[in-house]
Amino acid sequence: MKRIQLEIVLGTLLVLLTTAMVVVLGFREPQRLEQYVVQQRAELIEFGATVFTNNCTSCHGSLGQGVAGVAPSLRDAHFFTERLAEVGWQGGLEDYIISVVTTGRQISTRPQLYAGMTGQAPVMPTWSEKFGGPLRDDQIRAVAAFIMNFEPYALGLVPTAVPLGPVVDESTPEGRGQVVFAAQGCTACHAISGLSTGNVGPVLDGLASRAGNTVAGLSAEEYIHQSIVDPNAYIVPGFAEGIMPQNFAELMSEDQLNDLVAFLLTLE
Numbered sequence: 105m106k107r108i109q110l111e112i113v114l115g116t117l118l119v120l121l122t123t124a125m126v127v128v129l130g131f132r133e134p135q136r137l138e139q140y141v142v143q144q145r146a147e148l149i150e151f152g153a154t155v156f157t158n159n160c161t162s163c164h165g166s167l168g169q170g171v172a173g174v175a176p177s178l179r180d181a182h183f184f185t186e187r188l189a190e191v192g193w194q195g196g197l198e199d200y201i202i203s204v205v206t207t208g209r210q211i212s213t214r215p216q217l218y219a220g221m222t223g224q225a226p227v228m229p230t231w232s233e234k235f236g237g238p239l240r241d242d243q244i245r246a247v248a249a250f251i252m253n254f255e256p257y258a259l260g261l262v263p264t265a266v267p268l269g270p271v272v273d274e275s276t277p278e279g280r281g282q283v284v285f286a287a288q289g290c291t292a293c294h295a296i297s298g299l300s301t302g303n304v305g306p307v308l309d310g311l312a313s314r315a316g317n318t319v320a321g322l323s324a325e326e327y328i329h330q331s332i333v334d335p336n337a338y339i340v341p342g343f344a345e346g347i348m349p350q351n352f353a354e355l356m357s358e359d360q361l362n363d364l365v366a367f368l369l370t371l372e
């Protein structure tokens with residue numbers, strides 16, 4: 105073969121190879137993008153869970169289930185289906201939440217039902233720092249995403265096996281652990297029938313039954329404890345390392361951690 109011919113052949117091969125790579129990467133891109141969007145949303149929800157726990161539970165309940173006489177449930181069917189029409193809001197629900205949280209509420213729209221903590225104006229304080237409140241815009245967007253995440257089971261799209269709301273018995277370790285599960289934002293990544301719909305990590309239904317057989321030498325309790333404080337010690341097949349946050353041990357007290365494990369041990 106002459107040199108020029110060789111160059112043509114090599115050049116053609118290079119073009120073919122590049123085209124093939126572009127095609128393969130191009131095919132994988134939408135999938136990667138979708139995964140990325142799901143994960144970003146999960147992170148936003150998780151962040152929103154912290155904002156909610158620190159600012160909202162005193163009136164709206166530890167799980168957002170509402171407190172009789174104080175503030176409404178943010179996770180019942182009425183809120184997700186009828187509330188916008190009731191208040192005459194034209195936009196979407198997420199925007200409604202952002203708007204109400206940003207400005208707060210001077211006067212309750214249902215004073216006979218929900219009059220805030222003190223019964224005095226404002227019934228819900230202004231949250232946005234733009235109006236003298238304590239929260240930044242990104243914190244308000246996150247807490248709205250956290251509340252929107254309640255929708256699927258509020259509407260019965262996910263069967264409710266674990267009764268929610270005031271039924272949670274916070275005098276038991278399991279009950280308190282369920283509250284910790286929601287408060288720490290585990291819900292954003294893990295599904296439990298009737299409780300949460302996160303789909304970044306494994307479904308936790310049946311966890312208690314399989315946990316004792318996952319890592320040789322670890323009891324169910326030890327495995328679940330390790331999964332939370334040291335997630336990378338064992339990676340569930342089919343999932344990636346390093347996605348579950350590594351710092352839960354620092355975010356929870358020893359008691360909260362024990363309650364959380366007790367709750368997860370009820371998932372048979």
Ligand code: HEC
Binds near residue numbers: 156162164176211220
């Ligand atoms: C001092 C008690 C109090 C605190 C704290 C509080 N809220 Fe409220 N919230 C209320 C009351 C009272 C209402 C109004 C109920 C009404 O108008 O019927 C309300 C209404 C809402 C609504 C509209 C609900 C609806 O049915 O229209 C949303 C959304 C909301 N709060 C979110 C939050 C978030 C998020 C936080 C934390 C950042 C928070 N609230 C903290 C008392 C409180």
Ligand code: HEC
Binds near residue numbers: 288304335336346347
């Ligand atoms: C950002 C997403 C994310 C959050 C938030 C998260 N996890 Fe995970 N979790 C994962 C992923 C991904 C895995 C699988 C990979 C692995 O084993 O580390 C996992 C694995 C687990 C496992 C092992 C499950 C099995 O089937 O063996 C348990 C238990 C668990 N998580 C509990 C929790 C608890 C409790 C919280 C809240 C304190 C939490 N996770 C928060 C993503 C998350």
